[in-house]
Amino acid sequence: MRFTEQLWQDISPIYSSILTHGFVDELMMGSLPTATFQYYIQQDALYLADFSRALNQLAARATTPDDMLQFTQFAQNAILVERALHETYFSLYAIQPETTKMPACFAYTNYLLATTSLQSIAIGAAAVLPCFWIYRQVGKHIYERAIQENPYRAWIDTYAGDAFDQSVSQMLDLTDRFAELASPTERAQMQEAFRISSRLEWYFWNDAYIQNRWLV
Numbered sequence: 587m588r589f590t591e592q593l594w595q596d597i598s599p600i601y602s603s604i605l606t607h608g609f610v611d612e613l614m615m616g617s618l619p620t621a622t623f624q625y626y627i628q629q630d631a632l633y634l635a636d637f638s639r640a641l642n643q644l645a646a647r648a649t650t651p652d653d654m655l656q657f658t659q660f661a662q663n664a665i666l667v668e669r670a671l672h673e674t675y676f677s678l679y680a681i682q683p684e685t686t687k688m689p690a691c692f693a694y695t696n697y698l699l700a701t702t703s704l705q706s707i708a709i710g711a712a713a714v715l716p717c718f719w720i721y722r723q724v725g726k727h728i729y730e731r732a733i734q735e736n737p738y739r740a741w742i743d744t745y746a747g748d749a750f751d752q753s754v755s756q757m758l759d760l761t762d763r764f765a766e767l768a769s770p771t772e773r774a775q776m777q778e779a780f781r782i783s784s785r786l787e788w789y790f791w792n793d794a795y796i797q798n799r800w801l802v
């Protein structure tokens with residue numbers, strides 16, 4: 587079994603909780619309140635900037651030109667998606683950019699930056715993998731069920747689309763290659779990093795759903 591398949595099996599309960607979460611369900615039905623999506627997209631703009639930084643950290647630490655190129659392309663794509671998708675919704679809903687990261691966004695971005703800076707490239711890759719893989723699976727899940735006239739159609743089409751699908755497959759291959767070279771201890775750390783980021787994906791949606799704010 588591929589290492590990444592083991593990773594996915596391990597997070598199966600987390601993934602199920604994501605699919606049944608009200609945010610994902612209402613996004614799929616097109617009934618998600620605009621304010622909820624606004625909160626999400628504001629936080630996601632902040633998230634994607636740091637996600638891109640985390641990918642650039644991995645690019646800087648890669649040891650082959652091919653791996654460097656892959657990570658810089660992923661880093662660039664994160665910004666391009668941010669521009670294309672977010673600007674659509676920012677102008678559609680007249681959303682103001684937010685500067686404060688709310689708790690889940692704060693936890694997730696700091697976790698990604700710390701892990702990609704201080705841990706091995708293999709562990710860092712495992713930490714960023716859920717950002718790719720969970721979004722592809724959720725995107726496809728929603729795409730198969732959503733009605734055409736869904737206000738969140740641009741979001742759905744981005745993550746269910748071929749371009750995103752291809753980068754996820756590349757990221758999976760990279761992670762499996764790193765895992766082959768890793769010791770059992772490091773593989774266990776990769777699994778832990780993958781699980782933590784998967785859990786933070788759930789929290790990211792949950793924070794938007796409950797409009798979570800700093801209480802103090």
Ligand SMILES: Cc1ncc(CO)c(N)n1
Nearest residue numbers: 630633634717718721790
């Ligand atoms: C929180 C989050 N995770 C993953 C993605 C997809 O890269 C995204 N846009 N936002």
